[in-house]
Amino acid sequence: MPTPILYDCTPAPNPRRARILLAEKGIAVELRQVDLMNQEQLSEAYRAINPNCTVPALQLADGTVINDNVGIAAWAEAEKPEPALLGRTPAEKGLVAATNAWVEFSGLMPVAEVFRNTAKGFAGRALPGPVNLDQIPALAERGAARLAAYFDALNARLKGREFLAIDSFSLADITAMVGVDFAKWVKAEPKPEHEDLRRWHAAVSARPSAKA
Ligand SMILES: N[C@@H](CCC(=O)N[C@@H](CS)C(=O)NCC(=O)O)C(=O)O
Numbered sequence: 593m594p595t596p597i598l599y600d601c602t603p604a605p606n607p608r609r610a611r612i613l614l615a616e617k618g619i620a621v622e623l624r625q626v627d628l629m630n631q632e633q634l635s636e637a638y639r640a641i642n643p644n645c646t647v648p649a650l651q652l653a654d655g656t657v658i659n660d661n662v663g664i665a666a667w668a669e670a671e672k673p674e675p676a677l678l679g680r681t682p683a684e685k686g687l688v689a690a691t692n693a694w695v696e697f698s699g700l701m702p703v704a705e706v707f708r709n710t711a712k713g714f715a716g717r718a719l720p721g722p723v724n725l726d727q728i729p730a731l732a733e734r735g736a737a738r739l740a741a742y743f744d745a746l747n748a749r750l751k752g753r754e755f756l757a758i759d760s761f762s763l764a765d766i767t768a769m770v771g772v773d774f775a776k777w778v779k780a781e782p783k784p785e786h787e788d789l790r791r792w793h794a795a796v797s798a799r800p801s802a803k804a
């Protein structure tokens with residue numbers, strides 16, 4: 593397989609999800625940094641690659657660009673089925689997809705709501721994408737409340753479980769682990785009593801892929 597190009601930004605949470613997934617799969621990619629701090633994602637050159645103006649984006653040898661984590665995971669699983677990260681049985685596949693969607697909506701989105709509606713550097717850029725949008729302080733407040741509820745729910749889901757969605761490590765674990773680390777950007781972390789969440793987070797963070 594010719595080496596695909598992963599448009600990346602080392603400190604950003606969403607490209608980290610893709611790097612971890614590809615590391616778990618053992619799929620080599622060439623990393624190309626997109627300088628989000630200087631809005632390189634809005635440049636004509638990057639827009640021509642990914643009109644969504646976001647990272648990650650994976651460019652295949654034939655020029656195809658896959659510009660979302662779930663799509664990159666689907667491509668990687670089809671290209672290299674082992675280790676399976678999207679579930680093996682029909683039921684597992686459904687559980688991984690549903691759990692990943694829940695983590696994106698109930699975990700990543702609240703952190704982004706707090707961060708992007710408070711950080712001075714994101715004034716006028718409250719959402720990723722080609723359209724400039726103003727910050728709404730009330731969304732930061734709502735995001736903080738949603739995030740607290742999410743940590744409670746995530747802890748409950750992990751009770752007595754090694755992994756979040758199914759009995760093996762999956763895309764949902766990657767998204768949720770990156771989400772817990774992203775929450776530190778807004779000074780939020782699981783409470784001491786979130787014992788199952790803390791145990792799981794320590795275990796998945798110890799996998800070599802977490803450093804990708
Ligand atoms: N749903 C997309 C989200 C991608 C996304 O929002 N990426 C952020 C970096 S973490 C971005 O590109 N932001 C650009 C911006 O803020 O303008 C995915 O999972 O790939």
